[in-house]
Amino acid sequence: MKRVVDNSEKFVLFPLGKRRFALRADVVTELAQPDNLQSFPHTTNLLAGVLLRRGHIIPVLDVAQILIGPDAPARRFYLIATRKFSRNTELTAVPVSGECELLNAEMTAPAGKMPKYVTGLLSLDGEIVEVIELEKLAAAGEAA
């Protein structure tokens, strides 16, 4: 009798305009309703400001600029995820343009020339969804 091996993992799909992307579910903590984005002067690329949630100050990483370019639609929710730094881990808010979805899927290795922040691909009913690693995406934004 053949043993079925399940290689699927959990991912959170999030929309940016007409395209969808994914994060590994283990880095996502919540999907937050629209909140008061606060900004102050800084020189870090991709950071749009901060949210104040339950006493925590959470930086907002506007990934749409890198993933789909300057014509990104209005972001309606914030996906709160953890992001690793050399000495610690912090929460980061990612603005998304719609509801997110949690699913099990099997990830395949990126094909062809893909940006370093794409760590894998999900094939979902004919749609190819890129799995994103936030740390590498932020580094790409810094280099831009």
Next chain:
Amino acid sequence: MRLTRATNKKRSAQTEDVILFVVDGYRFAIAAKAVDEIRNLDELSPLPAALKHPRLAKVKATLIRGKKDPEMVYFVVDAAAHFGLKTVPPERVLVLRNAAAALQVEKIDRMTQISTVVALPSAFSGQERLWYRGLAVLGDQVVPLVAPEAFLNKGEQAVLQASWKGLRAAQGATA
């Protein structure tokens, strides 16, 4: 064994007095103990050409407080230029303590106390890591707490002071 009644002492929260100021619509906080005086624009003079340097373009003027410390010259930093903001006509100057520096700002908001200063999140990796001591939470607002030494560091002050002395010596020689 002697029993003592437990006292219900309430620990007072550590608070810090800060001055809130505004530049191009953004609000900032600075420790009150870092500020020697808040004044209007009187006694400001345009920065002499001999002191102008491309890397110190944010220094716009000099201040000599004739009645208070006439032997001292303060180099006035434009806060909008320092933070890369749109220049708005300033109304006030904050003379910094223990430094040859002053800061011209759009306006002063108020003095208040803060009890919590949060470290700047690691996601911020640019110039702001030098600009700010941390972030203060005032009600539901996040306000950056500026590092006074970032406006003009000791090296920059030394360069300006040396240029100033040279200029005054030259003016004295030609007088």
